[in-house]
Amino acid sequence: MNEAELIDRARQGDGTAWETLMRAHQEAAYRLAYLLLGDAAQAEDVAQEAFVRAYLALERFDPARPFRPWLLSIAANLARNQLRAFGRYLAAIRRLVQDESRPVESVEGRAAQSWEAQTLWQAVRQLDFADQQVIYYRYFLDLPVEETAQALDIAEGTVKSRLHRAMNRLRAVIKRHYPALQEGREV
Amino acid sequence: MTERPSHDLESRLTTAGRAFPYPSTPDIARAVTHRLEALPARRPARSSVRRLTWVLVIVITLLSGLLAVPPVRAQILEFLQIGVIRIFLTQPTPTLTIPAISTPGSEVIPSPGISMTSPTPANTTTTEIIPSPTPRPSPTPIASLLDLTGETSLAKAQRVANFPIRLPAYPPDLGQPDHVFLQDMQGQVLVLVWLDPADPLRIRLSLHQYVGKNNITGIKYSPPVVQETSVNGQPAVWAEGPYLLKLTNGDYQLVRLIGGHVLIWAQADITYRLETDLPLAEAVRIAESLQPPPAPAP
Numbered sequence: 001m002n003e004a005e006l007i008d009r010a011r012q013g014d015g016t017a018w019e020t021l022m023r024a025h026q027e028a029a030y031r032l033a034y035l036l037l038g039d040a041a042q043a044e045d046v047a048q049e050a051f052v053r054a055y056l057a058l059e060r061f062d063p064a065r066p067f068r069p070w071l072l073s074i075a076a077n078l079a080r081n082q083l084r085a086f087g088r089y090l091a092a093i094r095r096l097v098q099d100e101s102r103p104v105e106s107v108e109g110r111a112a113q114s115w116e117a118q119t120l121w122q123a124v125r126q127l128d129f130a131d132q133q134v135i136y137y138r139y140f141l142d143l144p145v146e147e148t149a150q151a152l153d154i155a156e157g158t159v160k161s162r163l164h165r166a167m168n169r170l171r172a173v174i175k176r177h178y179p180a181l182q183e184g185r186e187v
Numbered sequence: 188m189t190e191r192p193s194h195d196l197e198s199r200l201t202t203a204g205r206a207f208p209y210p211s212t213p214d215i216a217r218a219v220t221h222r223l224e225a226l227p228a229r230r231p232a233r234s235s236v237r238r239l240t241w242v243l244v245i246v247i248t249l250l251s252g253l254l255a256v257p258p259v260r261a262q263i264l265e266f267l268q269i270g271v272i273r274i275f276l277t278q279p280t281p282t283l284t285i286p287a288i289s290t291p292g293s294e295v296i297p298s299p300g301i302s303m304t305s306p307t308p309a310n311t312t313t314t315e316i317i318p319s320p321t322p323r324p325s326p327t328p329i330a331s332l333l334d335l336t337g338e339t340s341l342a343k344a345q346r347v348a349n350f351p352i353r354l355p356a357y358p359p360d361l362g363q364p365d366h367v368f369l370q371d372m373q374g375q376v377l378v379l380v381w382l383d384p385a386d387p388l389r390i391r392l393s394l395h396q397y398v399g400k401n402n403i404t405g406i407k408y409s410p411p412v413v414q415e416t417s418v419n420g421q422p423a424v425w426a427e428g429p430y431l432l433k434l435t436n437g438d439y440q441l442v443r444l445i446g447g448h449v450l451i452w453a454q455a456d457i458t459y460r461l462e463t464d465l466p467l468a469e470a471v472r473i474a475e476s477l478q479p480p481p482a483p484a485p
Contacts, residue, residue, distance in 0.1 A: 031209050118207070120200060
């Protein structure tokens with residue numbers, strides 16, 4: 001059964017079809033929320049809420065379109081709302097400071113790839129929300145340009161220009177704050 | 188320092204995405220399924236054709252009523268007030284007949300002929316109805332009721348409402364409402380909806396509970412049939428559609444075309460409005476059966 005058929009069945013109240021859809025996309029929703037929030041518990045809350053809201057709005061969804069970008073856009077909006085809440089914002093700042101103060105060179109016993117992934121993530125998190133989103137969609141979640149455009153509700157050409165600008169800002173952040181990422185490499 | 192091509196950062200990010208030590212994904216689907224089970228069952232999606240049909244039926248009924256009613260009938264002479272609901276009565280007119288409108292599924296939308304055989308004193312509130320053909324009451328279209336905002340569960344409404352919620356104990360097979368809406372219009376409005384088990388697109392009955400005295404005003408314009416009655420010894424009004432209901436609250440106005448029969452009564456500061464296609468005696472029986480819902484099982 002393809003995705004459109006699953007959505008159609010879920011609209012008719014078929015719980016099994018809806019669960020199949022959720023299982024196909026729960027990892028992407030959770031990972032995006034985790035990248036944006038940096039907190040596993042909050043990411044789980046946001047991913048759950050995104051599915052609940054998607055379910056309640058399912059009748060308004062066009063089944064001819066892919067489900068994943070729509071779900072991810074709901075999750076991203078929820079994550080942004082979380083970050084906007086004052087207390088959570090302060091908590092995020094504190095985590096960021098703690099993360100920054102952590103010596104990024106202390107990676108003995110950790111795989112180099114994992115270290116680089118985490119450190120790049122810390123650098124991306126210095127960018128504004130829109131820059132983070134486009135980078136996460138394209139590189140971390142490996143969404144094609146078309147789906148990225150749908151998730152951000154912008155034209156495909158705009159994805160490329162937005163990504164270009166975000167990458168330039170990321171290079172500047174790395175150069176200034178994450179020199180270890182530059183060692184032996186040109187970013 | 189080794190020179191790297193300009194796309195190096197892109198490829199490093201792609202690699203980072205694959206190697207990123209995400210926490211393991213929890214079983215979100217299961218948790219969401221549990222959460223959704225607590226919500227009212229999803230109603231089947233209405234087809235756009237069916238939705239359009241409802242819109243057309245409403246428009247046609249409204250237009251028919253407006254075209255068929257002589258201007259003199261629109262003159263307002265007097266009103267009845269029950270709680271926050273005000274019912275405007277109209278000047279008697281000679282007999283007129285509004286042709287019935289057939290709907291898909293051969294259901295007849297009530298567009299009854301109206302007969303007022305002699306000038307009626309303004310405080311006499313009964314008019315008579317000439318079926319043409321025999322009208323079958325049609326409850327308010329499901330689309331207009333279930334698109335209300337503030338949908339919640341009965342348990343949550345009980346926690347949030349600042350008044351005791353009561354449910355009909357009659358008919359015995361009624362059970363708990365299929366949909367519960369709690370709205371705050373500078374005074375709470377609770378709407379309980381029971382669907383027809385044989386046709387989930389049809390509303391079996393709905394019970395509105397308006398709290399307060401002055402904040403919200405419901406106005407009914409010219410119901411074809413208005414009859415005074417009583418519920419638990421208190422004054423009540425029975426109105427038969429179709430007619431316009433206008434809810435006002437400050438700058439907010441909501442106008443709806445009501446197709447079904449409505450019983451209105453008040454108790455303390457709560458105004459009750461029961462909409463159904465049952466006859467008056469049955470509606471009164473339902474109204475008099477209101478009682479607090481059974482306590483949830485421990």
